[in-house]
Amino acid sequence: MNIGKDVVKEIKQNKVPHMNIPIRSTSNIVYDEKNLCYILGNREFSRSAGNIRHIKKMTQLVKVADFSKQLVKEGTRHVTKRELYYISESWGEKLKFDEQPESDEIVEDIEAMISEPREAINIIPNPKGSIYGDIAMRFKNPKGKMMTVNCLDTADGQQIGPRMTEAEFAKTSANIIIAIETTGMYNRLIEENAHEKFNALLINLGGQASRSTRRIIKRLNEELKLPVYIFCDADPFGLHIATVIISGSAKSAHVNKHLCTPRAQWIGVTATDIIEYKLRSDKLRDLDIKRIKELQVDPRYEKDKRLQQELKVWLKIGRKAEQQAILRYGFEFVVDKYLPAKLKELKAPGIR
Amino acid sequence: MNIGKDVVKEIKQNKVPHMNIPIRSTSNIVYDEKNLCYILGNREFSRSAGNIRHIKKMTQLVKVADFSKQLVKEGTRHVTKRELYYISESWGEKLKFDEQPESDEIVEDIEAMISEPREAINIIPNPKGSIYGDIAMRFKNPKGKMMTVNCLDTADGQQIGPRMTEAEFAKTSANIIIAIETTGMYNRLIEENAHEKFNALLINLGGQASRSTRRIIKRLNEELKLPVYIFCDADPFGLHIATVIISGSAKSAHVNKHLCTPRAQWIGVTATDIIEYKLRSDKLRDLDIKRIKELQVDPRYEKDKRLQQELKVWLKIGRKAEQQAILRYGFEFVVDKYLPAKLKELKAPGIR
Incomplete structure (x- = not known):
């Protein structure tokens, strides 16, 4: 993608420069059978320097693109969208953004144009979540020096921030990944040695997974071929957390294919588990029931027999449960009985 | 504190066992001039096994105390309040809690009785926040093995979980601690090498500081004599984040003295900074203005001339700002100009 070069080229050809930007509204979101997620369709809109209403946004877009190109080149700095908004003040009255939604929109325009999430151009989402388990990560520290750390050499896990999200995976003995909704259950699994028992990397989602966490889960799955299992509360919100990791959200259709892990599997806690x-x-x-009915007709999940069966059970029993509810059988049950049974059902490697 | 022994002793003396529990309502909260925070007064209420309405709660309290004693003895497991609630199901119909608020109340009763936060008996708050900088921490890993990790050997910081909160501080070259409200600014300071420039440990609060984060800040301050500086948004919520670290909240009066860092200082961003x-x-x-007026008459801050002056300026200008707003002067300004000026004003060690 050559945002700047294309503009310069048109100027040199004595043309009025313009740029085409994919449309991000719902009317241009289509389901991609190959990538198993929603992506943008082919429709674009055009911004032209010949249009007085376009010229400011177009110039701001080129400025943001240039700014982030410098960040990528330099290689040690990452900015949040909020920082970008304030930094724009130093660009002078004509270029600065008056409100943050304006700069946020430009960032999303660029994401759609380059078909990459903004992390790729060092404009980072707020990190959340952490990793625990045997994997050595190689990354550039803030002074530009390469370092390697193992996610087992930590008291409570390595935070997933901008450097971790981009780190190279140097070495691991892990066979699978278990992503966990709550910090409480993540700590439980650390303390019950789930990482050793299942040869697993444990990822704390801390509720809805942040984009950085989704990105690192995808990378671990693709680059290391580690299957991913998602362990959530037994309610539609927990299921939603799993589905966003698996197939993304309509809102992020323009970058979904870089964030989704289509082969990740939902462990549960399922509706059937509540009974069993x-x-x-x-x-x-009522909100939960509405959400279950939406999932029953969602094109992403209509062929998923196990999920469809669970949705039926949910409506039938009309109940939900938290993942910690498994602790009624004591501390070890979750790693000695529950997870082995579920992982076996999902044919996880190394589980008999 | 011998909760169980006291009960047994009374039984052996043929007395009806009872226990005295400090009252936690606002009527029994007093300002402690020595510890510079709110603490509980001397009033207690009594639970007696001779009272049919007390006997269940009293038995549950003894059971929770026994359960947590086992956790402390074992030394590798920590539970959240939510886990405790579900675990109680395994104690049988007579002891189990019907709703989580019931078990939460018992935990707070025990905290008040032993004058220690529940972390001390391995019932942990949800962790949040992380540390970056040169400090070696020694802790027991989930298998009971002692480990040492340095908070500089990490990509984005070490998460502050149960093991980190309790870790021994083995070695540090740091002179000061900077606690930061937003994850964005925390990352900014890492990337601008603030930890080296100020010989600082950087602590990410991630908004309102969790109890674990407040605890580790207090420990770093007391055990290593490191002065603490708190860097927040320029609004009453940011100021509130600072004041909770400094002097706790009325709600946690029964454990405040183990969580507060009375000598921690508020860097800002101040109201005067907004102008300057x-x-x-x-x-x-309106809510912000109400909060400012409350702080003007709060006994904890009425003698703090700098804070009182800032509250006046705030009411006068009627404006608030985010800490990222400083980025209008570029990336380096916050570490090259803003923080040095503020830390000098607050007489931080090693800052000229």
């Missing part, structure tokens, strides 16, 4: 393990449960809210 | 550095700002909301 007699888990303490609460009544589903 | 011409920061992009927004109008204060």
Whole structure:
């Protein structure tokens, strides 16, 4: 992608420079059967320097593209969207953004143009989540020096920030990845040695997974061929956390294919588990029921027999449960019985 | 504190066992001039096994105390309040908690009785936050093996979880601690090498500081004599984040003295900074103004001349700003100019 070069080329040809930007509205979002996620369709809109209403945004876009190109070149700095907004003040009255939504929009325009998430041009999402387990990561520290750390050499896990998200995977003994919704259950699995028992990397999502966490899960899955299992609360919100990791969201259609892990699998806790393990449960809210009905007709999941079966059970029992509810059987049950049974059902490698 | 022994002793003396528990309501909260925070007064209430309405709670309290004693003895497991609630199911119909608020209340009763935060008996708050900088931490890993890791040997910081919170501080070259409200600014300071420039440990609060983060800040301050500086948004919420670290909250009066760092200092961003550095700002909301007026008459801060002066300026200008607003002067300004000026004003060691 040569945003700047294309503009310069048109100027040299004595043309009025313009740029085409993929449309990100729902009318241009299509389901991609190959990548198993929503992506943008082919429709674009055009910004032209010949249009007085376009010229400011077009110039700002080129400026942001140039700014992030410098960041990538330099290689040690990353900015958040909020930082970008404030930094724009130093660009002078004509280029600065008046409100943050304006600069956010330009960043998304660029993401759509280059078909890459903004992390690729060092404009980073707020990190959340951490990793625990045997994997050596190689990354450039803030002074530009290459370093290697192992995610087992830590008390409570390595935070997934900008350097971790981009790190090279140097060496691991892990066979699988277990991504966990709550920090409480993540700590439980660390303390019950789940990483050793399952040869697993444990990833703390801390609720809805951040983009950085989704990105690193995808990379671990693709680059190291590690299968991914997602362990959530037994409610539609937990299921939603899993589906966003698996197939992304409509809102991020323009970058989904760089963030999704289509072959990741949902461990549960499932609706059937609530019955089978007699888990303490609460009544589903109307909002939960609405969400379950939406998932029943969602094109991404209509062929997933296991999920469709679980959605039916959910509506039938009308109950939801938290993943910690498994602790009714004590500390070890989750690693000695529950997870082995579930991972076996999902044919995880190394689990008999 | 011998919760169990005291009960046994009374039984052996043929007395009806009872226990005294400090009252945690606002009527029993007093300001402690020595510890510079709110603490509980001397009033207690009594639970007696002779009272049919007390006997279940009293038995549950003894059971939770026994359970956590086992955790402490074993030394590798920590539970959240939520886990405790579900674990109670395995204690049988008579002891199990019907709702989580019931078990939460018992945990707070025990905290008040032993005058220690629940972390001390391995019932942990949800961790949040991370540390970056040169400090070697020694802790027991989940298998009970002692390990040492340096918080500089990490890509984005070491997460502050149960093991980190309790770790021994083995070695550090740091002179000061800078605690930062937003993850964005924390990353900025890492990338601008603030930890080297100020010989600092950088602590990411991630918004309101969690109890674990407040605990580790206090320990670093007391055990290593490292002065603490808190860097927040220029609004009453940012100021509130600082004041909770400094002097705790009324809600946690029963454990404040183990969580507060009374000598920690608020860097800003101050109201005066908004004017002096011409920061992009927004109008204060009614809620913000109400909070400022409360702080003006708060006994904890009425003698703090600098803070009182800033509160006046805030009301006068009626504006607030985010800490990232400083980026209008580029990436380096915050470490080359802003922080040196502020730290000098606050007489931080090693800053000229």
